[in-house]
Amino acid sequence: MSEPERDPHTGRLTTGHDWNGIKELNSPVPKLVWFFLILTTVIAVVMWVLLPTWPTGRDYTKGILNTNQYKVLDASLEAGAKQRAPWTHTFETTGFDELQADPAAMLIVRENGRRMFEDNCAMCHGRDGQGGRGFPDLTDDQWLWGGSPEDIMETLRVGVNNKHDEARLSQMLAFGRDGILDTNQRRQVVSYVQSLSEHDDASHVAALKPADIEAGRDVFAMQCATCHGVDGKGLPTMGAPNLTDDFWLYGGRRSDIEETVYGGRQGVMPFWEDRLDEVDRKILTLYVLDMGERQK
């Protein structure tokens, strides 16, 4: 350790330490540092007095403001609900037809519904509601579980093939994988299903073997008609789609239909009863219907 020396630039003494040429000035701690240390400590102590802070064994100091984050949350939720009350009351008490005819209500549907749809539904059905393979298009006229406002709202409430006690259940069997139909029968029933489908050009039907279609008709009656109906037009109560139109949830090419018959389909939709309240589900129902109308 060398002797303290005077730094020519500042005129201050060093501490006398020297590490590989590094020295330290013996400057006092600037008053500003003490000032802010005391100031921030005072701020902290004031907060400790006001707010819940220190643990005291099994309990903690509550603070003289007697507040906590749950009380703050409850209060702000209550204030929000009060602010929304005028129009939520309308939605609670008014029927679908009346709401659809009320421009003011539909304005709320379009604003709030869009936000809710994008946050909750769009990841499967798309922001425009047109769905995709395995996810139904909500803007067409085809509804697996019925397209009335009441049906849609019920589907929103309980969802499809989920853990909700009242969930809509629809399980198309895996006719191939589970060995219910052999390869021949599957070929025949796929041909029959294709022959049912209305198509702009009938060439694909012409390419099917009449014998297959005939044999497929029997297979269909035995295995498929229970859910899809004898005429293949589907049953909304079973969530079984209409096979005679040109809408295909899982694709309408022959290979798609073969895949569906082989492995079955068990599409899932979550239930929203726990996440969205009745007014919100009503708004979403109206939003979905309105979206279809507007896209026509």
Add this chain to the structure above:
Amino acid sequence: MISQLTPGERQLALVLSICLAAVGGFLAIVGKDDIIAVHGLMVSAVAYLLVFIIGIEFFKPSPSPRRIEKYYDDPTKAGIVLALVWGIVGMGVGDWVAWLLVFPEATFDAGWASFGRLRPVHTTGVIFGFGGNALIATSLHVMQRTCRTRLPDQLSPWVVLVGYNVFCLLAVTGYMLGITASKEYAEPEWYADLFLTVIWVSYLILYLRTLRRREEPHIYVANWYFLSFIVVVAILHVINNLAIPVSLGHAKSYSLFSGVQDAMTQWWYGHNAVAFFLTTGFLGMLYYFLPVRAGRPIFSYRLSIISFWGITFLYMWVGSHHLHYTALPNWVQTLGMTFSIILVVPSWASAGNALLTLNGAWHKVRDDATLRFMMVAAVFYGLSTFEGSFMAIRPVNSLSHYTDWTVGHVHSGVLGWVAMITFGSIYTLVPWLWKKKAMYSNALVELHFWLALIGTLIYVFAMWNSGVIQGLMWRAYNENGALAYSFIESVEAMKPYYAARAVGGLFFLTGVMVCFYNVLKTIRMQDDATVVPERPPLLVAAPASAE
């Protein structure tokens, strides 16, 4: 490098490498049905490579006994190069994932290339790969000089450095294979954690042995910082990673903590990793290289002492500010917030001490990009610590939390402070270590400085903007009292900022590449006999030569 080891150290190195190969082989066999086998084989392969490297020079003559007249700098040299390699890898992956946020489909439909797996490769690569190697390298240098003593032996620094890098390698390859403990900045699984524990304790023992041999009566403040870094990171690492593996043959383990206790343990770890890995370690670097480069005494010895104890004491309390407005009890949040507010004072005192040290050397700051790196580092240290304390205030946090503001804050700290002080230290250190008059090209140092500064500014301004916009969009209500924006709309609003951020990152990455090139070129330059790395001269007369 092996020829520098004594025959006894070579034997021990061989034994340790064979043990490592055996552990790797054991994991590969008991875990043959699990992904852990890949890591077992990898560890074995690295260990056999080490055996091979040791074997080549095993029978070379013993090193000269006069070696003790010189500091032992080989591990520092290797650490500097490794730090830069990890820097390029880690920042490269960082910029890659930044572009991934602009073009989210660019994952080739491959699991390893998904954001969730590559992002920890980035964070581990830069924090532990780049930062950790730089800290180990500089700490070995600084403690020898400021203690005026040679490292106690020549094997243990290599154990620390090689072992640490094996850990980093296990970590980043594991993420891409899908191995993760799901704890941020502590993602490696139990076997990698155990391995690091052994390595880290060796580091601590090495540091303490060197300190005990010191020839200087006082311990310089840089060593206090480095020591706090080593001790506290050991404590954090062990506690946060307490877990029970499914079996010895499985990579997966389950944390000892659950629920809110797990979250609190994790963020006690997480914030103190920021404190004791990314702050005190690098303050150790600053307290040595800044005064040396500036040729000025430290502004205030007393200020450095109260800053040290302030930082060490206060940081321990503040982890809970990462869990504001969660299931964490309100009182823990208040504690975290209030201590965070006080914490700004010692942080600013450190930054101020650094900047005031430059008084009398500002003309050097103007002319010397290396010193300017360190000056800017001190400024960003001040900025990001103020920002951190500000964001820890609960109402502010309700806006900033979960937004890109956090990302901007972190990067103003790590790009502006941690990386800048490291570059300044590297440019100071490299010519000394390799006995050169100066860096290969001062123009390239200057270029690197501006690339780094511009990159950092673009990055943090982009993230401040996007973060505040996100936060405001998430809490905006329409006149009906319902939320105004959907989440996807806030994502769309981020796109230009994400692109800007990726460009900023590219600037920064380019700078590191320039640095690496410059360092390699410097290493290959003609030695300069006038450069004496043995400064201060080692006192080899009495105690050291007795060995």
